[in-house]
Amino acid sequence: MPDAIIFDHVRTPRGKGRPDGALHGVTPIQLAAQTLRELRRRTEFDPADLADTGLGIVMPVGEQGCDMTRFALLEAGYGDGAGGYQLNRFCTSGLDTVKMAGALVASGQADAAVGGGVESMSRVPIGSDGGAAYSDPAVLARFPYVPNGIAADLMASLDGTTREEADTYAAESQSRAAEARQDGRFARSLFPVRGPDGEVVLEEDEAIRPGTSAAKLGELPLAFESLGGLGYDDLVRDRYPSLERVSHVHTGGNSSGIVDGACAVLVGSEEWGRANGLAPRVRIRSAASLASEPHISLAGVVPATDAALRKAGMEIDDIDLFEVNEAFAVVPLRYARHYGIDRDLINANGGAIALGHPLGATGAMLLGTLIDELERRNLSTGLVTLCAAAGQSTAMIVERI
Secondary structure: OOOOEEEEEOOOOOEEEOOOOOOOOOOOOOOOHHHHHHHHHOOOOOHHHEEEEEEEEOOOOEEEEHOHHHHHHHHHOOOOOOOOOEEEEOOHHHHHHHHHHHHHHOOOOOOOEEEEEHHHOOOOOOOOOOOOHOOHHHHHHOOOOHHHHHHHHHHHHHHOHHHHHHHHHHHEEEEEEEHHHHHHOOOOOOOEOOOOOEEEEEEEEEEOOOOOOOOHHHHEEEEEEEHHHHHHHHHHHHHOOOOOOEEEEEEEOOOOOOEEEEEEEEOOOOOHHHHOOOOOOOOOOOOEEEEEEEEOOOOOOOHHHHHHHHHHHHOHHHOOOEEEEEEOOOHHHHHHHHHHOHHHHHHOOOHHHHHOOOOHHHHOOOOOOOOEEEEEEHHOEEEEEEEEEHHHEEEEEEEEO
């Protein structure tokens, strides 16, 4: 079976996901089309070679519905023959599309494919898709939905993670992201986004808050305490009766930011890349997706990592760098504690707390950040993983070539 090779990746800067954010005036299809156009500009591949293109879109409704990927490909100039799909597996969606592209290549069904994602959270807000998880009493009676913020505070309560620890971690994320932006570490993957008039509206990540301190973060109100008081705290305590109370520690400052953004990753066989004059950057060693207990829905990154390591025949010490999505501070904190990993090896350039979490795009963005940092440090192997709602998670291991 051929190796699945990643040849390149591009992303937009992340824009604040609100009406005054720099990317709010750019429609989701334009975010995706500009990203796909930039990927092709850099690599000069023939779109006819693509077996498929997938974009993660967690709110696939309104402007982001109707299989937007297909129309973004047309808008990007990929031609009539370029087919595409959109995928919603919550926050892992962008990484899952890359995993699927890799599977097509590794199985011999494709010479090349594209994965990635797009989310305009300022235009299509969280929760826009509705669904049984929110609204069907018959389903909720059997499988009660727990908001991710409650799940994060549940994890913190079970782990003994304090508000101070979460705020300290969040301040570190902000500091690392600010330093990385200042040092130009994101520059290779970024391209400037243009508005409807053709003028550049954003060139660098917009949500980073340089100078953020744990003390400043400590002044923010708890984000999910009142929600817990509506009955969710009682719900999770029924599942975990040994827990006397839920200790709420997460705020808007130590949780992932709401942003707009898009990304794309080019995957192909080594032979296809050689025929097209493309230098291989990394090979996909393994990938795994799984689900775990849904009440503590953010805990899947550990079993997903274990599964990816088993598939690759590797141990945790074989991994040089990690990207663990900062959905909430407790997730990378638990991950580092579980594996005994030096925190300097996790999210070395900051994460979603500082940069933001454009839901459907984040997984592929983190993969690109990991590849760039492996090359910058001249390291070999990296692992990226994300948690997702309802207990799902995906992990992928890549190795530099």
